[in-house]
Amino acid sequence: MTTSAVASSLAAYDAAAEVEQRLGCPFDPDAGITLAAGVQADELEAVPTAAFEAVWSAGCHEYLVPVDEGGRLASFESLLGVLRAMSRRDLAISVGLGSTFLAAVPVWVWGRPQQRRRVAELILARAFGTAGISEEAAGSDLLATATTAAPVADGFVLNGRKWLVGNGRRASFATVLAASEPSFGLFLADLAALDGPGVRRLPKVRTVGLRGHDLSGFEFRDCHLDASAALGNPGRGIEMVSGMLQFTRTMVGGMTLGAADTALRIALRHARGRILYGQPALALPPVRALLAGAFADLLAAEATQLAAARALDVALHRMPLWSAVAKYVVPDFCVDAVSACGEVLSARAYLRENVADGAFQKIARDAAITPVFEGTKLVQLESIRAQLASGVRRRGPAELPLDLLFGFGEPVTAWAPRAPRPSIVYGRADEVVDLLDAAVERLDDDGLAALGRQLVAVRDETRAAIGHQAAHRTHSGYDHARRHALVHAAACCLHLWNERRGVLGGVAADPAWLAVAVRRIAQRLGLPVDPDREAEDRLVTHLQELDDDDRAFSLVPLRLAPQYRR
Known part of the structure; x- marks a missing residue:
């Protein structure tokens, strides 16, 4: 394949490459967003204002608005790249824009033209949005929502308190879940246009990580909304929230991938420069094993994340299951x-100064909360368990071509939010896991193929167990859901290897990443596997080459802004 043909095959990553160049290197003290400035804002628990100005100037907020509404959101694979670019610099930035996207998704999917125009206008003018879903007493139990929207002659009267919501104090619009007739509804509150005492902003909640993010809330007190504020059909609020979470919990993984890239870069550079026992720390076998394992985990997470993001574009009907799997696997x-990486840095991982201006400790604290966003790990396991139990009764043949699902970088039809709309169940097939057998058969590495057959056995055992316990929430039921998610991740790695390594090239074309990544997943499943030290050494070599060449720690050949090195 020619260079131009490869470039056209990877067009989905053009947006990420553009954003990377416009934002500059986060290690550079003169860049628009710097690690040092992020640490300083975090110390003060302050909004990183300059960083938001930088991402707005780079047009990142335009990727939250579909092309049909005047924005640049054409595909979720492209949006994923933009989120990773922001998150390489500061998770507080990507989480702030992510909270806006969460609030906007139900408007794009179920909103009327006037509602869509208004939200697009606000976002493109750099306004924040907030999703008023969470309540202190209800937690993840949406049916326990206490906020009410009482119908009146000319609209609704809103009463209730939303808490632990992103952008609660600074949002110009909110999508609010409330009990209403005939059941729960979802409502668009134009906070920028509401006057009077009907809306009270709640104080910012103090957190261990993401101190620069506005995690707060708001309270409605006899707040009047026009009849036009209702989103979608009456009584479909829970269904709409479930649908919008398929988009947003998928994209959370992109945030953690970006943060992990920077953490790994900090640890690698430290290991290359730190002299221990008369040699660079990178020469020590335990340090090399730690870095190789971290890189392999990042790449396995990326393979899972890329498949989920692309499925939003080409297989939305599978996302009730696949979004929960991705949300469980990728942040974890x-x-x-x-x-x-913290083990590599040792004591320096805890310092708020010195290596990378003390940024690592902030990244570690910020990343630690991402498994909780859009539902905790237990919430995702419950979703996986319930979807698999339902699928037992409806399983059918595979319908989705793997070369389409794993055609990473290939252009897709621009997202049309209202056709199709999200579904509640994933359908009859789960091609990623269903076609694991075929993926294993295509492997030419005998050792890896043998391990692949063990994964197939785990898949079959898990399915059989779920079939016997379909309707029960038990300890074993959640463990089966966990095992299914891990098999899914391994299958994503194998499918990517079979379908896309030739186009992606570089790291993706070296079997070393696959050997280490699949082994580490197998270890999580409790399978007896030995490490492949030769493959680990090759991964460490790739890390050094990628860092020297200003490229992302990724299976995708993405060039970064020129790296600043002191």
């Missing part, structure tokens, strides 16, 4: 990678 793997 990335947090593990960051933890391994």
